[in-house]
Amino acid sequence: MHTELCDRFGIQYPIFAFTPSEKAAAAVSRAGGMGVLGCVRFNDPEELETTLRWMDENTDGKPYGVDVVMPAKIPTEGTKIDIDALIPQAHRDFVAKTLADLGVPPLPDDLVRSEGTLGWLHSVARSHVEVALKHPIKLIANALGSPPKDVIDQSHAAGVAVAALAGSAKHARRHVDNGVDIVIAQGHEAGGHTGEIGSVVLWPEIVDALGGAPVLAAGGIGDGRQVAAALALGAAGVWMGSAWLTSAEYDLGARPDGGPSVIQEGLLAATSSDTVRRRIYSGKPARLLKSRWTDAWDAEGAPEPLPMPLQNVLVAEAHQRMSGSADPGTVAMPVGQIVGRMNEIRPVADIIAELVSGFEAASRRLDDIRGS
Secondary structure, eight states: OOOHHHHHHTOSSOEEEEESOHHHHHHHHHTTSEEEEEOTTOOSHHHHHHHHHHHHHHSTTOOEEEEEOOOSSOOOOOOHHHHHHTSOHHHHHHHHHHHHHHTOOOOOTTSOOOOOOGGGSHHHHHHHHHHHTTTTOOEEEETTSSOOHHHHHHHHHTTOEEEEEESSHHHHHHHHHTTOSEEEEEOTTSSEEOOSSOHHHHHHHHHHHHTTSOEEEESSOOSHHHHHHHHHTTOSEEEEOGGGGGBTTOOOSOOTTSSSOHHHHHHHTOOTTOEEEESTTTSSOEEEEOOHHHHHHHSTTOOOOOOTTHHHHHHHHHHHHHHHSSOGGGOOOBOOGGGGGOOSOBOHHHHHHHHHHHHHHHHHHHHHHHHO
């Protein structure tokens, strides 16, 4: 399993792993792929700085990247206080009543309350870029498409490649025209923010539209056969996110008994049918684990979700409370349809090894078919 991206980045396998967990990201890099740390959860640039220093020390000199959330156009944005004032009281009342109905306990008095993921604010995302470029990163990916032109130029000046997610060929062409180096073609099956077109249709469509620019296939990839399918359809590598949520190294979320976290318990019990695509997580359509929380927002009388970033600020403490509770049935977690294959907690190295062996087995099968 070797493509031009392996040579470009000095990695053994063209497996790019998006994850908010620095421990999982570092483990992917050590295992021969490229770990890409999601920065959106870092409201404080100093916390990101500390985390990237840890990455520098724990990747064994192997390359890694970061993922930010930054629109191409610089928006007008207010302060945190301004944002709070824009959230209707009726929405706050709905969240409070829903948590009470679900039996989600309040946070301990001594725990710092989440104020929302401010990484969706342009100014915070720009601070993530500034911090990241002080470290030996090899890639900056943007979940909202092309970053602003000056960010692309700044990254290139530092020798850092830029990737951008796309859900259509039109968007992919625009990214390349803007100076993006790698397009991440993310199909409908993916977790988090995703578009309307299925992966098997989208991947070759974007590959053909770009005519040579490298494409990473994303959405619905969880084993080596799916990696083989992506590369057969013209991708230069794969971009995976959901699979790392049930890795042994993924360390986010409460672990009441020291075993899998509440989030992981919810994921392990899910089937591929147990996701929904809703705006309740961030204000933009995102695929989430189906739970009693998502059911409440689907029920009659529930309010319409607020736009980004208001919705995330509204539900931030609710997410914190549900993740810290003992009930996996209330988890609010972005995850793709591949969740149905995430049935056990495994080390990252084992996941990578299975991806490679599964790819090799699929390749041999195709060779046998071709030769028959």
